[in-house]
Amino acid sequence: MSTKTAAFKPPSRKLFKRNEIWGWLFAGPAIIGFLGFTLGPMIASIYLSMTDSSLGFDGNWIGMAHYARIFTAEPFIWISVRVTLTFVAIAVPMHIITAFFIAVLLNTEGLKGLKYWRTIAYVPSIVPGVASMFLWRWIMNPRGLLNAALESVGIPGQNWFFDEFWVLPAIAFMGIWGIGGNMVIYLAGLQGVPRSYYDAIEVDGGGIFSKFRYCTLPMMTPVIFFTIIMGIIGGLQTFIPALLVTEGGPNNASLFYGWHIYRTAFINFNMSYAAALSWIMFLVILAITAIVFATSKHWVYYEGGESK
Amino acid sequence: MTMSRTTARRVKLTICYTLVAILSFLFFVPFFWMVRSALMDTAQLFRYPIQIFPNPIVWENIPNALQSQPFALFFRNTFILVIANVAGVVITSSMAGYAFSRLAWRGKKLLFYALLSTMMIPGFITLIPTFLIWTNLGAHNTWIPLIVPSWLGGTAFSVFLSRQFFLTIPRELDEAALIDGASQWKIFWVILMPLLRPVLAVLAIFTFMGTWNDLINPLIYLTDQRLFTLSLALARFRGPFATQWDFLMAASAIVTLPMVVVFFVFQRYFIEGITLTGIKA
Numbered sequence: 001m002s003t004k005t006a007a008f009k010p011p012s013r014k015l016f017k018r019n020e021i022w023g024w025l026f027a028g029p030a031i032i033g034f035l036g037f038t039l040g041p042m043i044a045s046i047y048l049s050m051t052d053s054s055l056g057f058d059g060n061w062i063g064m065a066h067y068a069r070i071f072t073a074e075p076f077i078w079i080s081v082r083v084t085l086t087f088v089a090i091a092v093p094m095h096i097i098t099a100f101f102i103a104v105l106l107n108t109e110g111l112k113g114l115k116y117w118r119t120i121a122y123v124p125s126i127v128p129g130v131a132s133m134f135l136w137r138w139i140m141n142p143r144g145l146l147n148a149a150l151e152s153v154g155i156p157g158q159n160w161f162f163d164e165f166w167v168l169p170a171i172a173f174m175g176i177w178g179i180g181g182n183m184v185i186y187l188a189g190l191q192g193v194p195r196s197y198y199d200a201i202e203v204d205g206g207g208i209f210s211k212f213r214y215c216t217l218p219m220m221t222p223v224i225f226f227t228i229i230m231g232i233i234g235g236l237q238t239f240i241p242a243l244l245v246t247e248g249g250p251n252n253a254s255l256f257y258g259w260h261i262y263r264t265a266f267i268n269f270n271m272s273y274a275a276a277l278s279w280i281m282f283l284v285i286l287a288i289t290a291i292v293f294a295t296s297k298h299w300v301y302y303e304g305g306e307s308k
Numbered sequence: 309m310t311m312s313r314t315t316a317r318r319v320k321l322t323i324c325y326t327l328v329a330i331l332s333f334l335f336f337v338p339f340f341w342m343v344r345s346a347l348m349d350t351a352q353l354f355r356y357p358i359q360i361f362p363n364p365i366v367w368e369n370i371p372n373a374l375q376s377q378p379f380a381l382f383f384r385n386t387f388i389l390v391i392a393n394v395a396g397v398v399i400t401s402s403m404a405g406y407a408f409s410r411l412a413w414r415g416k417k418l419l420f421y422a423l424l425s426t427m428m429i430p431g432f433i434t435l436i437p438t439f440l441i442w443t444n445l446g447a448h449n450t451w452i453p454l455i456v457p458s459w460l461g462g463t464a465f466s467v468f469l470s471r472q473f474f475l476t477i478p479r480e481l482d483e484a485a486l487i488d489g490a491s492q493w494k495i496f497w498v499i500l501m502p503l504l505r506p507v508l509a510v511l512a513i514f515t516f517m518g519t520w521n522d523l524i525n526p527l528i529y530l531t532d533q534r535l536f537t538l539s540l541a542l543a544r545f546r547g548p549f550a551t552q553w554d555f556l557m558a559a560s561a562i563v564t565l566p567m568v569v570v571f572f573v574f575q576r577y578f579i580e581g582i583t584l585t586g587i588k589a
Contacts, residue, residue: 019411019412019413019492020413020414022407022411022413022492023407023411023412023413023414023416024407024413025407026403026404026406026407026411026492026496027403027404027407027408027413027416027419029400029403029404029459029460029461030400030401030403030404030407030423030460030461030462030467031404031419031461032460032461033400033457033460033461033462034419034422034423034426034460034461034464036460037434037438037457037460038423038426038429038434038464039422039426040437040441041433041434041436041437041438041441042426042429042433042434042437044437044440044441045433045434045436045437048436048437048440055440055443056440056443056444057440057444102331105324105327105328105331106328108320108321108324110317110321111321111324111325111328117328117332119575120332120335120336121331121332121335122578122579123335123339123568123571124335124338124339126517126567126568126571126578127564127567127568128520128521128538128539128542128563128564128567129521129523129539130521130523130539130542130543130560130563131342131542131560131561131563131564134542134556134557134560135338135341135342135557135560136338138341138345138553138556138557139338139341143354143356143358144358145337145341145358148357148358177335177338181582184579184582184583185582185583188582188583208320233428236430237430237431237432240523240524243523243543244543258432261432262432265432265435265436265439266439266527266528271436271439271440274432274436275433275436275437277432278430278432278433278436279433281430281432281433282429282430282433285428285430286428289428
């Protein structure tokens with residue numbers, strides 16, 4: 001993707017003397033923000049996680065005790081890790097495949113009214129999260145629209161959010177309504193595939209399938225890779241559906257790790273322990289992202305050689 | 309040969325139109341359902357088998373839902389926060405973008421990469437200590453924690469986005485101005501700002517969406533109902549009205565509508581913004 005970024009030209013030294021003061025002045029607010037709202041809190045969070053405070057920085061130093069507890073004596077840790085990983089494994093492929101399929105469909109040559117179709121597919125993703133959560137809770141209630149529609153074609157309805165098996169697929173499913181952002185990213189990528197590549201395949205006698213398999217798909221792997229990474233990072237932090245729809249239930253079947261952190265910090269007011277939990281989340285995100293990155297050289301195709 | 313080709317093309321297009329029509333219908337139905345449910349009374353809502361269209365249409369739901377809580381006040385609050393945050397992000401992150409792209413100063417590279425590398429940090433890591441710091445400073449239950457960060461560069465992403473955009477503007481412009489003796493501030497404010505309009509629009513829209521939809525920050529900082537935002541008020545709606553789905557849907561529609569209007573007015577920038585995100589990242 002770096003190929004699309006404008007090349008960085010080093011400043012011509014003669015004209016641009018060093019601008020120490022101006023540089024710090026212009027970047028000043030952002031630097032203060034970075035120190036005050038990112039770096040500072042990060043350090044504070046490490047410290048906090050090693051104290052026993054409930055609601056402040058005045059706790060006693062307890063070293064790694066919280067971390068030890070997470071791995072040995074925390075009843076919810078494995079449940080919430082399993083729930084979160086299962087959810088990511090369901091939601092990320094579901095959203096990416098759907099978004100990709102719709103983008104390819106809405107990039108079909110000769111299809112009229114593309115602009116309007118694209119708008120219809122995109123608009124749901126701007127619906128405020130709270131409104132969309134309530135709407136889906138309503139649509140997917142046991143006697144709601146979804147079950148009525150399913151039953152009308154002979155498929156039995158489910159207790160979506162109140163069923164241990166269905167709750168995670170149900171939460172992933174309602175997320176499909178908001179895939180517009182990914183769709184737009186894919187559309188931009190699809191429009192960047194040179195026509196001549198398709199023509200070459202056509203000359204060689206290839207059909208729609210070969211075009212898709214040997215041109216569209218490989219050319220799109222960098223964009224797909226980007227959306228997978230973003231999807232995983234976002235998915236691992238999921239907690240709003242638990243906050244607004246399931247409260248972690250039924251029977252902890254939607255006990256997202258993010259929800260566990262949230263309720264530990266802001267409902268049970270055990271801030272220091274929640275800080276330790278959030279660092280474990282960071283390590284998990286880091287590890288999973290690293291694994292996906294490591295696989296990328298086997299399947300992500302960068303035009304013009306290796307990724308830069 | 310040509311004949312079969314045209315036929316194949318026609319078949320392909322017919323399949324595509326059918327799929328597009330089905331998908332569009334599926335994506336549209338939830339909107340319809342929101343409005344339809346907002347215009348029904350409880351008896352209609354829970355009729356079984358399901359009643360698709362409201363009959364009679366219960367228009368009173370809209371004013372009743374609006375009056376059940378001080379929505380005008382929540383709307384005003386959200387609006388003030390949106391204006392304050394958009395102004396802050398647009399000004400301070402474009403300033404930072406200028407410093408990180410155009411100016412040469414010690415620490416620039418280090419700070420830029422430090423800023424970028426924190427984009428992957430989960431929000432919870434900073435959220436908890438930031439909450440404690442603001443509370444210690446006495447800013448709990450005020451809008452200060454919801455506004456100040458926007459005036460300090462916004463997010464790492466907004467700084468990154470404006471820096472990337474600065475890199476695409478030809479340097480000759482500011483070089484000429486510099487020769488004419490313009491100050492850095494003048495170059496930034498008078499010469500480059502107008503050229504920056506597309507990315508400023510994108511930043512403004514992202515910040516608008518972020519503020520309008522934000523739930524977690526208002527939720528943890530605001531306890532006084534008079535300070536609530538629309539999203540927070542909506543999230544709290546279910547407390548006393550757990551089963552009032554007619555009101556809940558009416559309120560959801562009210563919170564959604566301004567977003568949809570803004571989208572249709574600034575459609576171009578929405579799409580541009582997301583495309584930029586995908587390509588520049």
